[in-house]
Amino acid sequence: MRVSTKWKMEEKVCLVTGANSGIGKITALELAKMGSKIILICRNKSKGLATQAEIKKMSNNPHIDILVADLSSQNSIRKLFEDFKSNYNELHILINNAGIMKPKLTLSVDGIEMTLAVNHLAPFLLSNLLLETLIANSPSRIINVNSGAHHRSGINLDDLNVEKRKYKALDRYGETKVANLMFTYALARRLKSEGYTTVTANALHPGFVRTNMIKNTYGRIIGTLFSPISRIISLPPEKGAESSVYLASSPEIEGVSGKYFVKKKESLSSKITYDTNLQEELWDLSKKMVHLNT
Numbered sequence: 001m002r003v004s005t006k007w008k009m010e011e012k013v014c015l016v017t018g019a020n021s022g023i024g025k026i027t028a029l030e031l032a033k034m035g036s037k038i039i040l041i042c043r044n045k046s047k048g049l050a051t052q053a054e055i056k057k058m059s060n061n062p063h064i065d066i067l068v069a070d071l072s073s074q075n076s077i078r079k080l081f082e083d084f085k086s087n088y089n090e091l092h093i094l095i096n097n098a099g100i101m102k103p104k105l106t107l108s109v110d111g112i113e114m115t116l117a118v119n120h121l122a123p124f125l126l127s128n129l130l131l132e133t134l135i136a137n138s139p140s141r142i143i144n145v146n147s148g149a150h151h152r153s154g155i156n157l158d159d160l161n162v163e164k165r166k167y168k169a170l171d172r173y174g175e176t177k178v179a180n181l182m183f184t185y186a187l188a189r190r191l192k193s194e195g196y197t198t199v200t201a202n203a204l205h206p207g208f209v210r211t212n213m214i215k216n217t218y219g220r221i222i223g224t225l226f227s228p229i230s231r232i233i234s235l236p237p238e239k240g241a242e243s244s245v246y247l248a249s250s251p252e253i254e255g256v257s258g259k260y261f262v263k264k265k266e267s268l269s270s271k272i273t274y275d276t277n278l279q280e281e282l283w284d285l286s287k288k289m290v291h292l293n294t
Contacts, residue, residue: 006250007139010035010275013090014248016294017041017071017126018098020051023145026241027095031248032059039088040066041080041098044205070107071098071122075288081129091133092247096123105167113162115169124183125290127201139198139254143247144184146203146260150177151270160289174270175218179282180259181269186279188258200245200257205267206240 018024019040028275032038032055040055042048048066056064065087069080084091100118108117127142134140153174158178159165164173181203188201246264247253260269274276286292 007249007254009249011041012036012092013088013137014093014095015039015041015084015091016095016097017069017122019066020047021043022113024095024097025051025055025060025243026238027097027244027248028064029055029058030241030245031093032056032061032064034249035061036093038065038264039064039084040064041069041071042066043068043070043240071126072112072114072117074110074121074125077122077125078129081126084130089133090137091130092137092140093128094127094134094141095143095144095145095244095248096127097244098122099145099147101169101173103169103274105162111161113167115172115173115176116160116162116179119173119287120179120183121290123180124286125292127183127187128292131199135196138196140200141248142184142187142199142201143244144180144201144203146180146184146205146269147173147177148205148262149174150181150273153178153270154272155179155182155278155282157168157278157285160285162284165289178273179286180272182275182282183286184260184280185258185273186276187282189276189279197255197257200253200255201268202253202257202259202261203245204243204261206243 014036016024016028019028020042020131028038028040029289040048040052048068052064052066056062067080067083070076100115102114106114107116112121123144153171155175155178183199184203187212191199191201241262243261247261259266261267
C-alpha cells in the first residue's frame with residue numbers, strides 16, 4: 001500500500017460533530033494532541049465551551065474552536081455551514097460522529113423522524129455542503145461513524161420516514177446506519193468518477209462503547225440499571241475513538257475510499273449496503289428530503 005509522507009496532522013483542520021462527549025470528544029482530543037486545528041460542533045454552547053477548555057488544556061493546543069448547531073434541524077445545519085464559511089477557508093477532515101437512538105417516534109422541526117434526521121440526513125447534508133471546501137483543500141477525508149447494528153436491519157425506501165410502520169428503536173437505529181453506509185459508498189463512487197481521487201469517504205464501527213446513548217434512549221432508570229452490565233461488556237470511549245482517529249490521521253490509508261472499518265481494519269458491511277441501485281435511489285430521496293439541488 002502506498003504511503004505518503006505529506007499527511008501531516010499539524011497542518012490539518014478537522015471538524016468533528018457530536019464533539020461534546022463520548023467518542024467525538026475523545027476523537028477531537030487525540031487529533032488536537034497531534035497538532036491539528038479542531039472545530040468542535042456542539043448542540044449546547046455552555047457544554048461546548050467547557051469541552052473546548054478541557055481539550056485545550058489536555059492537548060496543549062490553543063487551536064480549538066466551537067460552532068453551535070442542532071443537527072436535527074436542516075436550517076441549523078445550513079447556518080452551521082454559513083458560520084463555517086464566514087470563519088474558515090480550510091477543511092481537510094470531516095468526521096460525522098454525532099448519532100442518536102430515540103426510544104419512540106419523534107419528529108424533527110422539519111417533520112423528519114429524528115433518528116433518520118441526525119444519523120443519516122445530517123451527515124448527508126453537511127458533507128455535501130462542505131464538499132467544495134474539502135475538494136479545494138485536498139487531500140481530504142470524510143469519515144462517517146457508523147455501527148455494527150446495521151447488520152440487523154434492512155432499509156425501506158418506500159417508508160423511510162416511518163409513516164406506515166410501527167416504530168422500533170433498535171430496528172430504526174440500524175436502518176439509519178444502513179442508510180449512512182449507502183451514502184458513504186455512493187459518495188466515494190461519485191468522488192472517484194468525477195476525478196477527485198484525493199478526497200475519500202469511509203465509514204467505521206467503533207464497537208459497543210460506553211456513551212450516554214442508552215441512558216438518553218431509555219431513560220435514567222434503565223440507563224442506571226444497565227450501567228453495571230455496560231461496564232463489563234462495553235468499551236471505554238478511548239477505545240471506541242481509535243478507528244476514527246486512525247482514519248483521520250493515518251497516512252497508510254491515502255487514497256482508500258468507500259470502505260467500512262472495524263478495529264482499524266477494512267471489513268464487510270451487510271450485503272444490502274452494497275446495492276448500487278438502492279444507493280442511488282436513497283441518494284435521490286435524501287436530496288429531496290433536505291432540499292439539496294446538487
